[in-house]
Amino acid sequence: EAARRRILITLGKAGLVDLSGDSRSQMIGRAEAEMILESNVLEGDPLLGEWPWNESPKLLISRPPWIRIKDRFRGYEEGSRLRKELSSKLRNATDYDGNLRFSALRGNVNMYRLFLERSIQLVGEEGRIRMIVPDSLLRERSSAPLRKLLVENNEWLSTWSFPDPNRVFPGITQGVAVLGLTVGGKTEKMVSYGPLTANDICPETGLSRSSPSIDLDRGSWSSWTDATWAVPRMPLDSYERKKVIEAIGRLADKPRLSEEGNWLNPDGSSVxxxxxxxxxxxxxxxxxxxxxxxxxxxxxxxxxxxxxxxxxxxxxxxxxxxxxxxxxxxxxxxxxxxxxxxxxxxxxxxxxxxxxxxxxxxxxxxxxxxxxxxxxxxxxxxxxxxxxxxxxxxxxxxxxxxxxxxxxxxxxxxxxxxxxxxxxxxxxxxxxxxxxxxxxxxxxxxx
CATH class of the missing domain: 3.90.220 (Adenine-n6-DNA-methyltransferase TaqI; Chain A, domain 2)
Structure with a gap:
């Protein structure tokens, strides 16, 4: 109910709803607006519940909670029991076909990963998703299964990276990434924008045309990351960006420190x-x-x-x-x-x-x-x-x-x-x- 009231007030301030009573020119009346909000603003469990309407959404914009399952009930009197119950429900949740709902649920997972995977399931084919997530998703190893889902089963179009997001998202102290993807298909190229600041945001086009970016083509991207689809953190300076790309190109196909049989340990004993x-x-x-x-x-x-x-x-x-x-x-x-x-x-x-x-x-x-x-x-x-x-x-x-x-x-x-x-x-x-x-x-x- 509180959400409906906030939306109604916002619509009134925008000149779309006549909050004083009947409709005016180019405005709808308050009673009609309240009826629309009553049937369209619903409360539910987005992870374990079902989509409440017959038609799948074509666009989903979300800033899901950034909290690990183990921290969800921290401070609660029965927090341990509640955490275990939630974890069990999420791990055993199935869809109509009997398949597990969350394939990227690994370890003490952060809730935003589940919201992202669930959003992909809910949005119709060729629908769009914009989601605000921690930028650690772009590089941490535990997020590799989710990145694989984004690249191999969907069209991951863009990423906006804000390493110092306080002016854009007040109160957030860690880096932020805004993901843009189309549901279905596969990714041939993803454009990674960053590092971005509030000055790069443009009301007309989303981002300024001068915002720094790098095109990650599927072939070279796979080679760079050994198909983990991590997204490199790039500096702002154009000369430094070139140095990063050149260094990655020189090193990407080299053996890894812990690999058996590299030049340092050809006897096969890993470092x-x-x-x-x-x-x-x-x-x-x-x-x-x-x-x-x-x-x-x-x-x-x-x-x-x-x-x-x-x-x-x-x-x-x-x-x-x-x-x-x-x-x-x-x-x-x-x-x-x-x-x-x-x-x-x-x-x-x-x-x-x-x-x-x-x-x-x-x-x-x-x-x-x-x-x-x-x-x-x-x-x-x-x-x-x-x-x-x-x-x-x-x-x-x-x-x-x-x-x-x-x-x-x-x-x-x-x-x-x-x-x-x-x-x-x-x-x-x-x-x-x-x-x-x-x-x-x-x-x-x-x-």
């Missing part, structure tokens, strides 16, 4: 990506500030990976005398508990970025005897690869790892990571899927 061994929240009682007076175990977290003069460095007071008193790198940098860390030096990367503008990949060699926070990822190698790195380092594993750091900190890999990263976390699967081209100085080096 493993591991999370740092200590959860900072759970073990906070054993983590302290650094003191130069006592013998301590260095505790390495994401803030210790810094960029100085263009190079990534491990800026920890145990190894860098230039860390000033009061610097953030001195706090929470000492481990006082039992140490079950792997022995020997390691190569590690920050897992949590302070800002989306920061350098994304920050690899550094971690000396033996350090303990890693769970805000850090590190690589685990087979014995054969370690022996090879020792050989590459002239008998020193540290030197071999430093050489590998330079490879992983290359400009092309940084560009790749920024283009395909889903959020401010450098996830394990992102590292595992990094292209791993043979470095120029490795061409003459046989592992």
């Amino acid at each position: 493993r990506v591991r999370v740092g061994e200590i959860d900072q929240s759970a073990w906070s009682d054993y983590i302290g500030d650094w003191s130069d007076e006592n013998s301590q175990v260095p505790f390495i977290r994401n803030t210790h990976f810094v960029v100085m003069d263009g190079d990534v460095c491990l800026h920890h007071p145990a190894f860098d005398n230039d860390v000033e008193e009061g610097a953030i790198q001195r706090s929470h940098s000492s481990w006082n508990g039992d140490s079950n860390s792997p022995s020997g030096p390691r190569i590690a990367c920050q897992a949590i970025l302070g800002s989306s503008k920061d350098r994304r990949l920050r690899w550094a060699v971690i000396p033996d005897g350090c303990v890693l926070s769970n805000s850090v990822n590190y690589l685990e190698f087979s014995e054969n690869v370690i022996d090879s790195l020792v050989g590459k380092g002239g008998g020193s594993l540290v030197v071999g790892l430093e050489w590998l750091c330079k490879v992983l900190n290359s400009e092309d890999l940084e560009i790749w990571s920024r283009a395909w990263g889903a959020n401010n976390n450098v996830n394990n699967y992102e590292i595992e899927s990094l292209p791993f081209p043979v470095p120029e100085d490795e061409l003459a080096f046989s592992i």
Whole structure:
């Protein structure tokens, strides 16, 4: 009822309804408008319910809720039971033909994904959908099944990306994507517009003709993403955009870091990506500030990976005398508990970025005897690869790892990571899927 009243008032302000009584010229009366709204503005369950009219919609515009199933009933007295009941209903929902209604329901799914899939089912063939969703849908691995549905069973026409959407969508702090698709068919080309701001919005045409865009043709798009149909994050500057496209072109067909049998591990043992061994929240009682007076175990977290003069460095007071008193790198940098860390030096990367503008990949060699926070990822190698790195380092594993750091900190890999990263976390699967081209100085080096 409240929705009907708001619509009625809006129609009155627009000069379409005579709110004072009978109809006037080019306006309809209030009674007639209320009757139309009574039969056309209905309340229902869009996910589990059925479409209330006989005819399918030809256009659906929606901003669905952005909330995970596990958070839907957070704070409720019986929240756990309600969450499990809702999850069970959604997972077992079927259509008239007996098929499951939601094919993209994986894990602790965000509700907006279900609304998008349900919208495709409700809208008639060749109908249009415009939906406002988090821009993480464009790149996160868990959304790959949904992107596949958009590309292979529908015509995904366009995406508008607003990385900083506050002026467009007040109160929203994460990036926003506006999807445009036609139901049915398949996608041969999708136009991705972005990064966009409020200044790019044009009342007449939707977007200004000068808005930055990239055409994703099906063939090259499939090759770039290994048919996961992720959408690259592009910079605004035209020169930087060209660099991104060129870097993706150079790297797309290269073997991945975790693939068995790449140039680094031809023996077939995959490079493993591991999370740092200590959860900072759970073990906070054993983590302290650094003191130069006592013998301590260095505790390495994401803030210790810094960029100085263009190079990534491990800026920890145990190894860098230039860390000033009061610097953030001195706090929470000492481990006082039992140490079950792997022995020997390691190569590690920050897992949590302070800002989306920061350098994304920050690899550094971690000396033996350090303990890693769970805000850090590190690589685990087979014995054969370690022996090879020792050989590459002239008998020193540290030197071999430093050489590998330079490879992983290359400009092309940084560009790749920024283009395909889903959020401010450098996830394990992102590292595992990094292209791993043979470095120029490795061409003459046989592992």
